[in-house]
Amino acid sequence: MTENAQPATAKASATPRQIHWADYAPLLSLALIMGVFTLLVDQFWSFGTLSLVLQQSAVLAIVATGLTYVLLCAEIDLSVGMVALLSACVCGVMWEQPWAAGAKGTAHAASALTIVFVIGVPIVLATICGWISGRLTISSGLPSFIITLAMMNITLGLARFLTKSEKFAVPGVLTKIGNDGWRLFGGLRIPQSAVLAAVVMLVAHIVLEHTRFGRYVYMTGGNREAARLAGVRTDLVVIRCLAICGLTAAIGGLVNAGRLNSVSLDQNADLLLDAVACVVLGGTSLFGGEGSIGRTIIGVLTFTTLKVGLNLMNVERLIKQSPLPAGWKSQWLEASWVTQFDLLRPFLLGVVLLLALVIHGRLVKRRE
Amino acid sequence: MPDPTPLLDCRQIGVAYHGVSALVDVDFDVQAGEVHGLVGCNGAGKSTLMKVLAGVVPQYTGEIHLGGLPIRLDSPRRAIAHGIAMVYQELSGIGQLSVAENLFLSRQPRTRFGNIDWRRMRREARQALAELDIDIDVSRPLREFPLVIRQMVEIARGLHSGARVLILDEPTSALSLPEARRLFELMRTLKSRGVSLIFISHFLEDVLTVCDRVTILRDGRKLLTDQSAKLNRRAIIEQMVGGETAAAGQDATEVTLKPESKEPIRLRVDRWTRRGCFTGVSFKVHRGECLGLYGFVGAGHQELLHTIAGAQPVQAGEIRIDNSPRRIRHVADAVEQGVVLVGADRGQTVVRGASIARNITLAHLATSVGSWITTRKEVMVSQPVLEQVGCRPPDPCKPAGQLSGGNQQKVVLGKWLLGPIHVLLLEEPTRGMDVHAKTEIMRLVREQQKLGAAVILASTEPEMLLTYADRILTFSRGQVTAEFSGKLVTKADLMHAAERELERHD
Numbered sequence: 037m038t039e040n041a042q043p044a045t046a047k048a049s050a051t052p053r054q055i056h057w058a059d060y061a062p063l064l065s066l067a068l069i070m071g072v073f074t075l076l077v078d079q080f081w082s083f084g085t086l087s088l089v090l091q092q093s094a095v096l097a098i099v100a101t102g103l104t105y106v107l108l109c110a111e112i113d114l115s116v117g118m119v120a121l122l123s124a125c126v127c128g129v130m131w132e133q134p135w136a137a138g139a140k141g142t143a144h145a146a147s148a149l150t151i152v153f154v155i156g157v158p159i160v161l162a163t164i165c166g167w168i169s170g171r172l173t174i175s176s177g178l179p180s181f182i183i184t185l186a187m188m189n190i191t192l193g194l195a196r197f198l199t200k201s202e203k204f205a206v207p208g209v210l211t212k213i214g215n216d217g218w219r220l221f222g223g224l225r226i227p228q229s230a231v232l233a234a235v236v237m238l239v240a241h242i243v244l245e246h247t248r249f250g251r252y253v254y255m256t257g258g259n260r261e262a263a264r265l266a267g268v269r270t271d272l273v274v275i276r277c278l279a280i281c282g283l284t285a286a287i288g289g290l291v292n293a294g295r296l297n298s299v300s301l302d303q304n305a306d307l308l309l310d311a312v313a314c315v316v317l318g319g320t321s322l323f324g325g326e327g328s329i330g331r332t333i334i335g336v337l338t339f340t341t342l343k344v345g346l347n348l349m350n351v352e353r354l355i356k357q358s359p360l361p362a363g364w365k366s367q368w369l370e371a372s373w374v375t376q377f378d379l380l381r382p383f384l385l386g387v388v389l390l391l392a393l394v395i396h397g398r399l400v401k402r403r404e
Numbered sequence: 405m406p407d408p409t410p411l412l413d414c415r416q417i418g419v420a421y422h423g424v425s426a427l428v429d430v431d432f433d434v435q436a437g438e439v440h441g442l443v444g445c446n447g448a449g450k451s452t453l454m455k456v457l458a459g460v461v462p463q464y465t466g467e468i469h470l471g472g473l474p475i476r477l478d479s480p481r482r483a484i485a486h487g488i489a490m491v492y493q494e495l496s497g498i499g500q501l502s503v504a505e506n507l508f509l510s511r512q513p514r515t516r517f518g519n520i521d522w523r524r525m526r527r528e529a530r531q532a533l534a535e536l537d538i539d540i541d542v543s544r545p546l547r548e549f550p551l552v553i554r555q556m557v558e559i560a561r562g563l564h565s566g567a568r569v570l571i572l573d574e575p576t577s578a579l580s581l582p583e584a585r586r587l588f589e590l591m592r593t594l595k596s597r598g599v600s601l602i603f604i605s606h607f608l609e610d611v612l613t614v615c616d617r618v619t620i621l622r623d624g625r626k627l628l629t630d631q632s633a634k635l636n637r638r639a640i641i642e643q644m645v646g647g648e649t650a651a652a653g654q655d656a657t658e659v660t661l662k663p664e665s666k667e668p669i670r671l672r673v674d675r676w677t678r679r680g681c682f683t684g685v686s687f688k689v690h691r692g693e694c695l696g697l698y699g700f701v702g703a704g705h706q707e708l709l710h711t712i713a714g715a716q717p718v719q720a721g722e723i724r725i726d727n728s729p730r731r732i733r734h735v736a737d738a739v740e741q742g743v744v745l746v747g748a749d750r751g752q753t754v755v756r757g758a759s760i761a762r763n764i765t766l767a768h769l770a771t772s773v774g775s776w777i778t779t780r781k782e783v784m785v786s787q788p789v790l791e792q793v794g795c796r797p798p799d800p801c802k803p804a805g806q807l808s809g810g811n812q813q814k815v816v817l818g819k820w821l822l823g824p825i826h827v828l829l830l831e832e833p834t835r836g837m838d839v840h841a842k843t844e845i846m847r848l849v850r851e852q853q854k855l856g857a858a859v860i861l862a863s864t865e866p867e868m869l870l871t872y873a874d875r876i877l878t879f880s881r882g883q884v885t886a887e888f889s890g891k892l893v894t895k896a897d898l899m900h901a902a903e904r905e906l907e908r909h910d
Contacts, residue, residue: 258755267739
């Protein structure tokens with residue numbers, strides 16, 4: 037395929053796409069947050085921090101990938117956290133059955149087939165949950181907001197009933213994925229979970245950018261009626277996106293259970309809101325049609341960098357090292373906002389998120 | 405004989421939008437207790453005049469007197485304060501609220517504690533409606549009632565806010581015959597109570613039945629005002645259409661249609677029925693023929709196109725393409741059969757945020773781009789299409805929303821060029837476009853026609869149909885009222901047929 041054979045094509049691609057600040061805002065806020073923590077945290081730029089960010093972002097990235105599909109077609113899935121929990125619980129409960137690994141998961145060795153079964157069933161189940169949410173959203177004409185809110189409670193209830201609020205063990209392979217990694221040079225450690233997340237995102241990216249289904253997702257979100265009038269089965273697109281979201285939620289939930297080496301009901305409580313924050317922070321529109329997996333990566337990295345940075349920040353040391361008058365220093369070191377800084381971390385996380393999102397929103401508004 | 409001092413007297417009203425005159429020196433008066441009909445073609449200035457009275461067009465020139473005193477209507481609030489109320493064609497009532505709440509919208513009675521006095525509100529609402537002989541449960545939501553009741557509630561709301569002049573804009577166009585009769589009774593009741601009504605309608609029979617006097621507008625000027633007893637339909641239509649046969653522009657006002665085509669039948673529709681839109685519609689279109697569908701807004705001919713294209717369901721009927729029965733449940737089914745729709749509302753046919761290339765390839769992605777999609781391939785596929793339809797600028801990477809209306813429409817049409825077009829359905833394809841864009845769009849349509857496509861063109865503009873259609877069907881209230889082919893047809897003939905009543909056999 038030569039350029040000469042297609043002069044028209046060459047002319048067209050020579051026209052640059054209009055570039056606007058709003059397109060780069062997510063990247064800039066990531067850089068800004070990294071910059072601020074470089075100043076505030078000792079040795080922030082280290083392989084240790086990078087490994088920590090990768091480790092912490094894997095589950096979030098997997099869940100946010102499915103959520104990106106849902107947001108792209110202008111819907112939302114509020115059940116991701118609890119669907120993740122339910123699939124981990126189903127996995128744990130099955131694993132402790134006598135036909136699998138038995139009580140505490142250690143009674144006897146399980147065959148590879150059993151392990152595949154114990155991991156596969158919850159994934160299929162979660163996909164079905166998403167599919168049901170999608171079907172009901174389409175057939176009832178209600179917003180997915182309401183349907184998935186109900187689905188959230190249904191899955192939470194099922195998880196409670198299955199586990200009877202007890203702790204369960206998970207297959208060793210999940211523990212490995214959740215905790216092991218490959219040590220590279222200079223203390224850099226690539227967690228297996230991060231590699232899994234990368235694979236999930238890569239597949240999701242290829243589907244979104246290079247297949248018909250991916251294109252239909254964008255067009256359905258951009259203008260559902262126009263897509264429908266062009267012959268796109270927009271109802272099926274929405275149902276499939278919600279099913280995909282269930283699928284990734286299950287993978288995320290299983291990896292998270294592996295990371296924590298067990299399943300219990302207190303897991304994944306923040307997962308939904310964190311994942312939504314990541315997707316939106318990356319610049320994907322809540323109103324559909326605009327966004328990408330690449331943006332979600334940026335969003336996830338921004339969010340985890342912020343979280344890790346806040347955790348690494350040592351306020352007392354910062355005050356001691358600062359060139360402030362000694363009187364102020366001793367006074368501040370006694371103050372409650374320093375001694376109980378741990379309790380303030382969610383507050384700071386919220387404030388920074390809010391700032392970033394409001395600035396993005398205003399930039400997008402200015403472009404239009 | 406007209407009263408020497410009319411209740412509402414408009415003198416030499418003029419309105420210009422951006423230097424283009426919409427109304428010129430119109431004198432218009434309404435007596436107390438009179439029903440005054442206002443008729444004219446699309447764009448004659450009826451709605452502009454009514455907007456002046458409703459206070460929506462504050463930049464008008466001329467004088468308005470109410471009860472002998474000069475007034476200035478520079479805001480809707482002012483108009484309502486003077487007792488002029490408007491009942492719009494698209495009802496403004498809020499369906500979720502109860503009838504009583506709608507009647508008292510923004511003026512709910514309060515108790516002495518400042519909260520809404522529901523009991524008093526319901527009682528007064530019941531009284532207000534009883535005075536108009538409407539007996540309904542006022543605590544039920546408005547949306548549960550048929551259109552005619554909703555219109556009556558709207559009228560009652562106007563009266564209750566102290567209106568002396570009520571303006572009714574096309575109130576009967578979506579009503580069945582008995583419903584329309586009920587509305588006329590109400591109008592007579594109001595008249596006997598001294599309320600003045602201005603009645604705007606395309607349905608001249610209705611106008612002549614219910615009005616005392618009729619004013620005819622054409623091209624922003626008043627032609628005449630006369631007692632309705634002295635007028636008849638033919639005379640009114642002749643006046644509305646006027647001697648503009650030789651008028652400027654390419655739009656025909658009379659044309660000799662072709663006899664029905666001898667080509668094989670491409671599309672045949674039998675007893676096609678969609679509840680609330682149209683009933684038992686049957687027709688056929690031949691290869692290479694352009695069938696025009698004419699009717700007023702709400703006549704059902706536009707919804708008809710949507711159902712044929714699979715975008716809306718029908719309750720009954722059969723469809724045959726090239727003489728074999730087909731089932732179309734989704735737009736995708738229709739597209740596969742080569743039945744494609746170009747809709748009127750580009751907000752519903754163009755994905756504005758997506759690139760032009762993505763809009764072009766959307767419908768035939770599999771066959772044109774294949775299963776591995778890249779921007780490069782898409783650009784290569786859409787570039788020749790853009791050149792074929794003459795889109796300006798022909799840049800496939802630009803967001804479609806940045807194009808002008810005419811060019812967006814070319815993109816919508818261009819999208820179908822990537823697949824077979826057997827039946828091309830056009831709903832007001834050139835609405836809001838300049839002459840140049842209009843000709844270009846219709847040139848593309850003609851090309852498809854020459855290639856054997858059957859074209860169905862639905863419009864509310866008679867000129868459009870007289871210019872482009874080979875054969876014309878007229879619609880009124882969901883039914884075909886006449887078919888024109890093989891003889892001389894004028895704009896007046898079409899309008900006659902479109903406002904004609906078919907007596908229902910029920």
